[in-house]
Amino acid sequence: MSTMPLPAKASLSQLRARAKDLRKAVSKGRPDAIERAQAHHPAYGDAGSFTLRDAQLTVAREYGVVSWGELMARVATELVEGRELHRYFGVELNNETWDLLDQIDETSPVLDQERVLYGAYAACLHWLEAGNEANHARGEHLIARVAARIGRADLALPHARRCLQLIQAHPQQMSDWDEPFAREALARALAATGAVTEARAELQRARQLTELVADSGDREVLEKELAKEPWFGLSS
Structure with missing residues (x-):
């Protein structure tokens, strides 16, 4: 070979x-x-x-x-000679985890689930060292999405809430698409725990905020994510 x-x-x-x-x-x-x-x-x-x-x-x-x-x-x-290590790995682990997110679910081998979940945690950790509150919020969002994908509502909900908390506390650092993404993750996590009424409200808010996103490309990304399962019986 x-x-x-x-x-x-x-x-x-x-x-x-x-x-x-x-x-x-x-x-x-x-x-x-x-x-x-x-x-x-x-x-x-x-x-x-x-x-x-x-x-x-x-x-x-x-x-x-x-x-x-x-x-x-x-x-x-x-490659990292002369580069900021934490930022480098924050970017790479974030991208790697998003690439793998749609490849797993709660029926996947446990080791595969763990690799993706730990990748999301590692990305967030590096952003805590190298980024700002926006990077931190996006890291929390990714953890929430991975956790929901593998059936870990117990992890998804607190990370989704933390994501929204950071966005609301530091609006000047956020893009107009950060809050609809946060609401989307929170809606999934709530639906996974059976809090259907609250989940529907968050999903509706996510849709409303998506319509207000200025860039058409960013809106399209949000719409595609909103269309993805799992929604745990809650219509997207």
């Missing part, structure tokens, strides 16, 4: 894009992509079961690295 060197000035964003492209290509049955997966993934099954995590492992092995985590560490070590 041949490997290749990392590209000059490699970044995790580039490598994540490479993994996403590989997953899409395998799912479409492209022979070259399937050949890559068969050559480098230690337990390749079939195109239908090839996940983003499988693609990430394949990419790591293509570069002669045992795991995606080790590849991340190697690239970070090469």
Whole structure:
């Protein structure tokens, strides 16, 4: 099995894009992509079961690295000289967790659930060191979303409430899309705990605030997130 060197000035964003492209290509049955997966993934099954995590492992092995985590560490070590470590890892862990969020749910293997949940916590921790209250609020939002996704309403609700609390306490640091995202996460968490009336009110407020977001691209992102499950029986 041949490997290749990392590209000059490699970044995790580039490598994540490479993994996403590989997953899409395998799912479409492209022979070259399937050949890559068969050559480098230690337990390749079939195109239908090839996940983003499988693609990430394949990419790591293509570069002669045992795991995606080790590849991340190697690239970070090469890139962070002269950069602020906490900010770097805050960005990367945030993006990594969002990439994986739709790939898991409460039926996923426990280890996969833990990896995504701990990734969200780690991102938030780095933003506490390197960011401002807006970064902190967005970190709390991500934790709440992951927790709801894996059926941990006990975690989702306090983090969703903390997210909204930060936004209300520091409005000058927030974008116009922060509060609707916070209301969306809070609505999910409340629905997961069975507080349907309060959840409906938060969801309605999230919709109203989404309509007020100035940028059409930001509104579209919010609308797509509002359309995603799980809503725990509460219509989105």
